[in-house]
Amino acid sequence: ESAEKGGYEHYMLKEIHEQPDVLARTLEGRLRPDTGDVDLGGEGWEDSDLANVERVQVVACGTALHAGYIARYMIEGLAGVPVDIDFASEFRYRDPRLVKNTMALAISQSGETADTLAALRLARDLGARPTSICNVVGSTVMRESSATLLTEAGPEIGVASTKAFVAQVVAAYLLALRMGRANGRISREQGREMIEELKRLRARMETVLAPEAVEHIRELADRHRNVKGFFFLGRGINFPIALEGALKLKEISYMHAEGYPAGEMKHGPIALIEPDLTTVVVNSIGGVSEKSRSNIEQVKARGGRVIAVGSDRQSHEIAEEAVVVPESSEWLSPVLNVIPLQLLAYHIADLRGCDIDKPRNLAKSVTVE
Numbered sequence: 001e002s003a004e005k006g007g008y009e010h011y012m013l014k015e016i017h018e019q020p021d022v023l024a025r026t027l028e029g030r031l032r033p034d035t036g037d038v039d040l041g042g043e044g045w046e047d048s049d050l051a052n053v054e055r056v057q058v059v060a061c062g063t064a065l066h067a068g069y070i071a072r073y074m075i076e077g078l079a080g081v082p083v084d085i086d087f088a089s090e091f092r093y094r095d096p097r098l099v100k101n102t103m104a105l106a107i108s109q110s111g112e113t114a115d116t117l118a119a120l121r122l123a124r125d126l127g128a129r130p131t132s133i134c135n136v137v138g139s140t141v142m143r144e145s146s147a148t149l150l151t152e153a154g155p156e157i158g159v160a161s162t163k164a165f166v167a168q169v170v171a172a173y174l175l176a177l178r179m180g181r182a183n184g185r186i187s188r189e190q191g192r193e194m195i196e197e198l199k200r201l202r203a204r205m206e207t208v209l210a211p212e213a214v215e216h217i218r219e220l221a222d223r224h225r226n227v228k229g230f231f232f233l234g235r236g237i238n239f240p241i242a243l244e245g246a247l248k249l250k251e252i253s254y255m256h257a258e259g260y261p262a263g264e265m266k267h268g269p270i271a272l273i274e275p276d277l278t279t280v281v282v283n284s285i286g287g288v289s290e291k292s293r294s295n296i297e298q299v300k301a302r303g304g305r306v307i308a309v310g311s312d313r314q315s316h317e318i319a320e321e322a323v324v325v326p327e328s329s330e331w332l333s334p335v336l337n338v339i340p341l342q343l344l345a346y347h348i349a350d351l352r353g354c355d356i357d358k359p360r361n362l363a364k365s366v367t368v369e
């Protein structure tokens with residue numbers, strides 16, 4: 001087993017470190033810089049399949065749902081197509097209404113999650129075209145989709161999902177690019193620039209995973225491992241990263257953590273702020289970075305401790321502690337920002353002596369309700 005862990009203490013740590021390779025595999029053979037486009041592989045992703053999509057309905061659970069929230073920002077912002085997203089377990093039991101020419105998009109690592117599958121089937125029965133972003137060839141979700149974008153993360157053993165998430169976010173970016181090229185919202189030049197940004201991503205991921213960067217996170221984990229709880233805040237495309245950071249910490253360290261859109265903080269959660277609650281603010285350079293900076297000030301003014309994570313240098317100056325993440329296009333910043341949060345959860349759990357690869361009460365794949 002230790003050989004399978006490739007010298008790492010846990011599968012989760014190995015899988016976190018595999019993420020640059022997962023990115024490379026997910027992009028392999030798909031980029032078409034000459035036309036500023038991508039080839040998603042398989043059938044069902046042609047112009048004729050995508051140009052008339054009027055709405056996308058995402059359904060997923062857990063970490064895959066967080067990737068779905070990011071997909072919403074990308075597909076709306078880049079391809080100009082409206083996106084709805086719902087917990088698969090909610091979608092299937094309400095009475096959802098879909099507009100014509102809806103593309104249903106299930107996002108699932110395993111392709112076997114019961115609620116996700118049921119939600120995809122329901123969407124299909126309501127007239128939507130079923131598609132998926134999935135990591136397992138031949139899985140039920142894939143077999144029931146008329147088009148699947150494979151994530152190529154390889155088998156994920158750690159119960160807490162890491163590399164599959166990064167692959168899902170990259171896949172969502174590719175899908176947004178393909179849809180935008182198909183419907184004409186993205187020009188050839190813009191497509192080329194989006195591809196260039198993808199090519200720069202690997203080296204940036206490696207910076208976040210460099211030994212000194214990881215050591216810095218372990219030190220942070222050590223300083224914060226006994227606080228009463230954690231609060232994760234983010235805005236825009238990094239709001240789902242706040243959700244994911246909180247979920248990772250809950251799953252493997254059993255600490256109480258909440259993820260919130262930073263702008264909602266004042267509508268309740270701000271009452272929780274005190275020195276014994278650590279707030280992690282995810283903030284990269286982009287359209288909402290100034291807004292998130294003011295949230296850091298607000299937490300500080302109420303005696304809270306803040307760790308700023310991201311490429312926004314000014315946030316690092318205001319916050320008590322910081323994790324510097326290389327700058328990238330705002331669209332791809334979630335891929336970089338999630339890595340320090342995965343590592344933070346990992347090291348806190350490790351320092352607290354938790355069973356990281358098999359956390360209590362959790363299953364890798366929830367195939368029954």
Ligand code: G6P
Nearest residue numbers: 062063064108109110113161363
């Ligand atoms: C379980 C796992 C999560 C995962 C979720 C959805 O809860 O513990 O890590 O995000 O299922 O799984 P899927 O295979 O559909 O992505």
